[in-house]
Amino acid sequence: MDLSRRHFIEAGMGASLAGAVGVSFGLSASAKANSMPAWHLGYANAPAGGFDPAPMKLVFGTPPSDLKGSLYRNGPAHFSYGDEYASHWFDGDGLIHRIAIEDGQAVHQARFVETRKRREEQAAQTFLAPGFGTLGDESYYVESADDTNAANTSVLMVDGELLALWEAGSAFSMNPETLETKGPKTWRDDLKGMPFLAHPKVEPDGRVWNLAVGGSRVGIYRIGTNGALEDFGLVNIGRAAYIHDWTMSERHLIILVQPWINESLRPPVVAGFEWQPQHGLQMLIVDKDDFSNQRWTQAPARMFFHTGSAWEESDGTIKFDVSFYKEPILGVGGGAAEIRGEWDQSYFSEEGVLTLVEIPPQGDAKLIETGIIGEFPQVDPRFRGKSRNLVALASGASNTRPGSTTLAVHNWTSGETKAFDFGDNRIVEEFLFVPKSGGQSDLESWLVGPVLNIKAGVREICVFDAAHVDDGPVCIWQAEYSWPLGFHGTWA
Numbered sequence: 001m002d003l004s005r006r007h008f009i010e011a012g013m014g015a016s017l018a019g020a021v022g023v024s025f026g027l028s029a030s031a032k033a034n035s036m037p038a039w040h041l042g043y044a045n046a047p048a049g050g051f052d053p054a055p056m057k058l059v060f061g062t063p064p065s066d067l068k069g070s071l072y073r074n075g076p077a078h079f080s081y082g083d084e085y086a087s088h089w090f091d092g093d094g095l096i097h098r099i100a101i102e103d104g105q106a107v108h109q110a111r112f113v114e115t116r117k118r119r120e121e122q123a124a125q126t127f128l129a130p131g132f133g134t135l136g137d138e139s140y141y142v143e144s145a146d147d148t149n150a151a152n153t154s155v156l157m158v159d160g161e162l163l164a165l166w167e168a169g170s171a172f173s174m175n176p177e178t179l180e181t182k183g184p185k186t187w188r189d190d191l192k193g194m195p196f197l198a199h200p201k202v203e204p205d206g207r208v209w210n211l212a213v214g215g216s217r218v219g220i221y222r223i224g225t226n227g228a229l230e231d232f233g234l235v236n237i238g239r240a241a242y243i244h245d246w247t248m249s250e251r252h253l254i255i256l257v258q259p260w261i262n263e264s265l266r267p268p269v270v271a272g273f274e275w276q277p278q279h280g281l282q283m284l285i286v287d288k289d290d291f292s293n294q295r296w297t298q299a300p301a302r303m304f305f306h307t308g309s310a311w312e313e314s315d316g317t318i319k320f321d322v323s324f325y326k327e328p329i330l331g332v333g334g335g336a337a338e339i340r341g342e343w344d345q346s347y348f349s350e351e352g353v354l355t356l357v358e359i360p361p362q363g364d365a366k367l368i369e370t371g372i373i374g375e376f377p378q379v380d381p382r383f384r385g386k387s388r389n390l391v392a393l394a395s396g397a398s399n400t401r402p403g404s405t406t407l408a409v410h411n412w413t414s415g416e417t418k419a420f421d422f423g424d425n426r427i428v429e430e431f432l433f434v435p436k437s438g439g440q441s442d443l444e445s446w447l448v449g450p451v452l453n454i455k456a457g458v459r460e461i462c463v464f465d466a467a468h469v470d471d472g473p474v475c476i477w478q479a480e481y482s483w484p485l486g487f488h489g490t491w492a
């Protein structure tokens with residue numbers, strides 16, 4: 001934490017922040033009209049047409065000259081029709097953002113993914129489709145999971161194709177320039193409508209691995225650097241566990257079977273989950289060259305949403321970082337209170353703790369808990385599946401509003417943690433590693449990510465030096481408006 005630096009940034013940005021409050025529109029205007037708390041901008045509807053490309057203003061620092069590319073992000077961004085509110089945060093329609101950065105300039109744009117759910121609910125101006133936390137209207141027929149697809153969780157770029165990801169249905173293909181929706185992605189004719197998780201794993205050379213989860217059967221996608229499906233196989237994980245994310249080393253896929261079990265999968269899906277800690281956390285390790293070559297290991301019961309990445313030591317020990325909870329969070333009604341503008345610190349009895357899992361060549365896994373609270377763990381894309389130093393997290397908590405306060409970076413090699421606390425006025429989201437030009441190690445990379453400036457009612461994109469986050473941001477661009485909190489992104 002670096003209070004003086006934070007206060008310096010606040011002071012230095014004072015003039016532009018004051019101006020921004022005056023010109024903000026859309027979300028902040030409607031939030032104020034409804035007398036919602038300022039942080040509710042994170043859970044307010046985005047404009048139905050999204051956001052046309054608009055330059056962001058450099059309000060702090062000097063942008064790195066080698067930072068060139070686009071930050072794509074996805075997240076739920078429609079939560080209410082009149083006085084009717086979404087019943088779970090995970091069921092809002094997906095809004096795809098692009099923040100294009102080049103020559104020190106940043107330009108933001110965004111479009112909703114035009115799913116059937118989105119089209120019909122917008123036309124009717126009411127909620128219709130069943131979902132993760134939504135029962136749905138009986139008039140809304142459902143033939144396949146894609147009829148309920150919210151396309152709201154993450155994005156993947158493969159061979160120049162931008163995909164909007166959900167977890168229980170197809171990915172949606174998007175135009176990476178205009179963000180217009182092309183339609184559901186079919187990897188192979190016989191896999192039409194097959195689930196495609198929102199957490200694909202991309203090898204440093206661009207090959208993509210992902211899972212299709214349906215009860216206790218899990219499909220494995222292997223996608224080549226040309227975007228074509230190379231292989232699809234099936235494994236059995238024994239029980240219908242909630243699988244939102246998983247992890248991968250150079251040689252193995254590691255499927256974490258957490259004891260949060262749902263045998264019914266009827267809407268609202270979340271109501272069918274049962275926490276069964278007696279099973280512990282079981283992990284299936286699958287050989288990437290031969291899916292039938294498998295072994296199991298186990299650890300004490302933990303719930304999780306997100307892993308960092310795995311690597312293997314020379315003796316075959318697999319290690320990976322993950323944010324672990326002792327019990328499930330975001331179950332029935334997850335986020336529904338925040339969507340209504342209500343928040344109580346006691347809603348969050350459980351915090352994710354950065355944990356290193358060590359799986360020996362034989363026997364049970366060991367959990368090494370760091371005590372660092374955080375979510376959305378990210379690693380340098382050059383070292384996915386490989387040994388590395390750093391993991392970045394959205395960390396910290398406020399006692400005045402939901403969301404993270406701090407960007408934290410833990411170094412597994414040195415054991416050191418560096419952090420920058422933005423304070424109560426900014427909500428920190430997922431930051432992504434972007435390799436520095438010519439850099440060889442993950443210590444030579446930038447961290448790029450969004451924050452929600454709730455005091456000014458606007459959005460900001462921040463850049464940090466990954467090895468020195470405690471020095472504060474390298475630069476900050478600011479939009480003239482806000483947009484809701486999202487989940488995940490990719491840098492392309």
Ligand SMILES: [Fe+2]
Pocket residue numbers: 153198199244245305306487488
């Ligand atoms: Fe996720």
